[in-house]
Amino acid sequence: MPAAADPIAHAEDLADLVAASPSALHAAAEVARRLETQGFTRLAEGDAWPTAPGAYLVVRDGAAIAWIVPASASATTPVRILGAHTDSPGFTVKPQPTTGRLGWLQAGVEVYGGPLLNSWLDRELRLAGRLVLDDGAEVLVASGPMLRLPQLAIHLDRSANEGLTLDRQAHTQPVWGLGSPESADLIGEMAGIAGVDVARVRGYDLSVADAARGAVFGKDDAFFASGRLDDLASVHAGVVALGAVADGFDADHIPLLAIFDHEEIGSETRTGAAGPFLDEVLERIGVALGATREERMRAMTSSWHVSSDVGHSVHPNYPEKHDPVVRPLLGSGPILKINANQRYATDGAGSAAWRGWSDAAGVPVQEFVSNNTVPCGSTIGPITATRLGIRTVDVGIPILSMHSARELAGVADLAGLTRVAEAFYRG
Structure with a gap:
């Protein structure tokens, strides 16, 4: 049976993945867990890697790369990469995060990326990430509902419905209890959840996530709402598709899933698409196949990268913000993202290839x-195309409420993206 044969079950499985992935670190760990249950072997970067054909994966903090080397692979076998990202706009925990006043305990947080700040108000929120201990051990930790950003009542701001303005410092520090900062310890709370002694915690990377589970709803169950659809929807499509082709895979290319961290803040990190992670893994795959530098370069010329990230569905309340003719609609299929200024890497060859995989x-x-008057965002696609010279096509699913704490997708699009990803991997 092909991946995503049941769109509702597929959306519920995405809800499971999102719930298990409140941080980028958790997302990479969840992808690894899922693939390991399907026979992928997890490798350590510091170990010698096997040269035999097989299914492998490697995790670097909030990024992960998984691939299948078929028995027929040679030094010039091309790669088919599906790329996505694990991070989402929101908030991260600052140093000395236990704050508060007037009898309230608050968490000191910093804005990460470009979230819709108002969408985080009046929601139950989680903290998630890792604690680094005195011996260098890293412990993943995630709370249940723990924090909230309470909005000021309308009685105290009669103009709120005419134009809400949130100060990124003063108005974004969530409450998490009652008392004085001297009598509480936010990191101690997280250490308790993780089951470790807070005295051993020497560092941490913690972020805020919506605590509500993803849900299917609407007429004919057309809609799926969840936090972190940007870009866990693509991560999910990639891991399901790669798992679907893993059993007995033998084709003339190497299917590879690359999920990166830090896309929302520019990708220029050791785990971002602008960093060395993918290039290093590709080089080590080539070494295992006995490839010379020339042979590796030959392999790259016939390789493909599908950069998958969400895009904008036409909005019924703001049609003027969209192109007057090209208006993708949520629920009507994945999108092919095009930009004359190469904010997306799609060209004519990429468009033709994507249509072929979609037809299959x-x-x-x-x-x-984009509308010519509305600036266009970008993706990991141009970054990877520039770094590696691999022909790249930018795609995704159309959504509403992008960069909200809870975004809106189409159930049919989620399943459709996964089916095209599987066709891409199968060739």
Whole structure:
């Protein structure tokens, strides 16, 4: 049975992945866990890697790369990469985070990326990430509902519905208890959840996530709402598709899933798409196949990278913000993202290839292009194309409420993206 044959079950499985992935670190760990249950062997970067064909994965903090080397692979075998990212806009915990006043305990947080700040108000929120101990051990930790950003009542701000303005420092520090900062310890709370002595904690990377589970709803169950759809929807599509082709895979290319951290803040980190992680893994795959530098370069010329990230569905309340002709609609198929200034890496060859994979999967294609008066965002696609010279096409699913604490996707699009990803991997 092909991946995502049941769109509702597929969306519920995405809800499971999101719930298990409140931070980028958790997302990489969850992808590794899922693939290991399907026979992938996890490798350590500091170890010698096997040269035999097989299914492998490696995790670097909040990034992970998984691939399948078929028995027929040679030094010039090309790679088919599906790339996505594990981070989402929101908040991260600052140093000395236990704050508060007037009898309230608050968490000191810093804005991460470009979230819709108002969407984080009046929601139950989680803390998640890792604690680094005195011996260098790293412990993943995630709370249940723990924090909240309470909005000021309308009675105290009669103009709130005319234009809400949030100060990124003063108005974004969530409450998490009652008392004085001297009598509480936020990191101690997280250490208790993790089951470790807070005295051993020497460092941490913690972020805030919506605590509500993803849900299918609407007429004919058309909608799926969840936190972190940007870009866990693509991460989920990639891991399901790669797992679907793993059993007995033998084709003339190497299917590879690359999920990166820090896309929302520019990707220029050791675990971001602009960093060395993917290039290093590709080089080590080539070494295992006995490839010379020339042979590796030959392999790259016939390789493909599908950069998968969310894009904008036409919004019924703001149609003027979209192109007047090209108007992708949530629920009508994955999108092919095009930009003349190469904010997306799609060209004519990429468009043709994506349509071919979509036709093979029986999935409709929509195009996306920005209104000329609205600046266009970007993705990991141009970064990877620039770093590695691999032909790249930018795609994704259309959503509403992008960068909200809870975004809106189409159930059919989630399943469709996964089916096209599987067709791409199968070739």
